[in-house]
Amino acid sequence: MRRARALSEFDIIRRFFTREARSAVLGAGDDAALVRVSPGSELVVSTDMLVSGRHFFAGADPELLGYKAMAVNLSDMAAMGARPRWALLALAAPRADETWLRRFSRGFMRIARAHRVDLIGGDTNRGPLNICVQILGEVARGQALRRDGARAGDDIWVSGTLGDAALALAHLKKRIALNARERAFCLARLNRPSPRVELGLKLRGMAHSAIDISDGLLADLGHVLERSRVAADIQFESLPRSRALAGHITQKIARACLVAGGDDYELCFTASPGRRRAVLRLGTRLSLPLTRIGRIRLGKGLALFDAQGGKLRINGRGFDHFA
Numbered sequence: 243m244r245r246a247r248a249l250s251e252f253d254i255i256r257r258f259f260t261r262e263a264r265s266a267v268l269g270a271g272d273d274a275a276l277v278r279v280s281p282g283s284e285l286v287v288s289t290d291m292l293v294s295g296r297h298f299f300a301g302a303d304p305e306l307l308g309y310k311a312m313a314v315n316l317s318d319m320a321a322m323g324a325r326p327r328w329a330l331l332a333l334a335a336p337r338a339d340e341t342w343l344r345r346f347s348r349g350f351m352r353i354a355r356a357h358r359v360d361l362i363g364g365d366t367n368r369g370p371l372n373i374c375v376q377i378l379g380e381v382a383r384g385q386a387l388r389r390d391g392a393r394a395g396d397d398i399w400v401s402g403t404l405g406d407a408a409l410a411l412a413h414l415k416k417r418i419a420l421n422a423r424e425r426a427f428c429l430a431r432l433n434r435p436s437p438r439v440e441l442g443l444k445l446r447g448m449a450h451s452a453i454d455i456s457d458g459l460l461a462d463l464g465h466v467l468e469r470s471r472v473a474a475d476i477q478f479e480s481l482p483r484s485r486a487l488a489g490h491i492t493q494k495i496a497r498a499c500l501v502a503g504g505d506d507y508e509l510c511f512t513a514s515p516g517r518r519r520a521v522l523r524l525g526t527r528l529s530l531p532l533t534r535i536g537r538i539r540l541g542k543g544l545a546l547f548d549a550q551g552g553k554l555r556i557n558g559r560g561f562d563h564f565a
């Protein structure tokens with residue numbers, strides 16, 4: 243009979259977080275990892291933390307948490323037009339719960355492997371559940387998609403559909419009632435976002451600026467406008483919406499999700515109008531709808547228009563009016 247014993251920190255690292263790092267000179271196990279950056283590339287580095295009670299509910303499915311911790315970091319690479327290569331994982335967990343760790347590791351490793359990202363190190367501690375991933379990627383020198391590159395006259399595009407993850411949250415908080423099919427779709431969008439890594443890579447040399455939508459379109463596009471010192475006109479009717487969201491668009495909460503809902507991890511990017519056909523072709527090639535939602539202009543701020551050309555008043559993270 244196998245005697246159950248508490249897992250030590252080293253058992254945890256060895257069993258759940260040590261994998262062969264094919265693309266590193268030296269992976270986990272030493273005091274630090276060694277990586278060799280491809281010639282002509284810049285190293286792209288980012289970190290994102292998931293905190294219990296803030297980014298997820300206590301008792302959340304560990305496999306989904308592992309998945310999402312990696313996915314949100316991949317999304318940052320996508321937004322930079324970078325090829326993700328390596329990751330580090332700093333994990334605090336209240337207990338050495340073998341089942342939890344196995345499932346967390348499975349979710350994490352699965353999406354990491356799918357994007358050929360090697361886990362090359364991290365830190366493991368006992369404490370309130372906290373998941374911090376650092377990701378490293380590469381981009382050809384000078385080719386990164388940045389927030390500060392939008393130019394007056396650029397089209398503004400978004401990938402996929404907006405607001406589905408926020409709609410799932412609104413449903414969980416009983417602020418809207420989704421039917422079973424809508425709920426399943428929106429929950430998948432919330433729990434298993436698809437980082438648009440391939441899109442980001444293909445947008446290099448095509449887009450002038452990009453950002454991933456983690457805090458909602460208005461907020462994230464707002465960052466691009468601020469960094470690029472330009473303004474934007476957005477057509478509300480053109481914002482790409484799923485069937486689930488479209489079915490509730492008469493409700494204020496659904497409209498707020500569409501323009502300001504977070505957690506979608508789609509890309510918002512700008513490109514010159516001369517690139518329209520190329521962008522649409524790219525969407526077709528990736529089987530990912532790419533939708534033109536407005537235009538960059540000189541000035542400051544963001545204006546949202548209804549189908550009749552009326553200006554919608556934006557308040558905080560949402561907007562009013564709507565006859």
Ligand code: ADP
Binds near residue numbers: 259272274332
């Ligand atoms: P140190 O005492 O130098 O901080 P640790 O004992 O924390 O080293 O970690 C030993 C090795 O295991 C290091 O190479 C570290 O990067 C790796 N490691 C620790 N925790 C994790 C984790 N959660 N995921 C991946 N690698 C980890």
Ligand code: MG
Binds near residue numbers: 364365366
């Ligand atoms: Mg350590």
